[in-house]
Amino acid sequence: MARESDNATWPEAEALLAALSPAMVALMDELSAVMFCAKDATGRYVLVNEVFVRRTHERSRRGVVGRRARDLFVPDLAERYEAQDAEVLRTGRPLRGELELIRRSGGAPGWFLTSKLPVRTPGGAVVGLVSVSQDLRSQDADDATMDAMSRLVAGVQAHLDTTPSAPLTVADLAALAGCSPDALERRVRRVFGLSPRQLVLRSRVDRAAHLLAETTTPLAEVAAATGFYDQPSFTRQFARLTGETPSSFRRRARRA
Structure with a gap:
């Protein structure tokens, strides 16, 4: 990947x-079913893998x-990508698990699960973002399943x-997904590898x-804003899933 990106020498790309x-960049070339790209703060592609x-x-x-x-993409897709990028760059907030129907060149559309994270300098300035889109064909999920999961994710948010x-x-x-509870369980596990409650x-x-x-x-306000019963329960669940307490997570994020 590095050899192909030697021409990425403008200031925003260098930052x-x-x-x-x-x-991490080298590892992205090992992915066979995941699109990877890195964009600078102006929206230009700096790094991409072969899948992309x-x-x-x-x-x-x-x-x-x-x-x-x-x-590179048809207008409706390009507008969607640019709107996502602008939000991540503006807020510094990651985009996670976004269901997208991406059109394949010369082939049928396919569902992807996309996440985008801001990239910061040691001083905290956002200089771009990295994006991965997982091809969900391997999950053998039909369009009805993916449509239901798209509604579910949007409803939870x-x-x-x-x-x-x-x-x-x-x-x-x-009800958010528009299916029965049994179908919901099957579909969420097929797409996300989680139970519905785990997804929430x-x-x-x-x-x-x-x-x-x-x-x-x-x-305490973070706990309330994210639906936890109280601060102690929030701390326990957060630590179980992330490996650190909310306080230590905040301190580390501020140092990054």
Whole structure:
């Protein structure tokens, strides 16, 4: 990957490359079903793997590096990608588990699960982002399943935005997904490898991690904003899933 990105020498690209781990970048080329890219703060591609190149009309990474989404994808997809990128860069908040229908060059559309994370300098400035999109064909999930999961993820996020303290039952989740509880269980496990309750818990912890890293909101308020019963239960669950307490997570994020 490094050889193909030698032409990424503009200032924004250099700032991003300096903030990335070389080992992580090298590992991305080993992925056979995951698209990877790194974009600078202006939206230009700085690094991509071969899987990413195959989703464009270009033949090599040299044809992708230095260009933007609008140069490589159909307008509706490009607009979606650029809106996602702008939000991540503006807020510094990761995008996780976004279901996307990505059109393959010369083939049928396919479902991908996309995550985007901001890249920061040691001083904390956001200089770009990295993105991975997992091809879900290997999960053998049909479009009806993926459509249900898209509705479910959006519904859980809306619930956290508006009424985080209200419990979400399996019946509630099934209603969000538009399927029966039994079908919900099968579909969530097929796509995410989790139970429905685990998926909700992960969403709550992801939201809490953002608040801890990006705000000075007191821990008790973070617990309430992410649907935990109280601060002690929040601390126990967060530590179980992340390996560190909310306080230590916040301290480490501030040092990064």
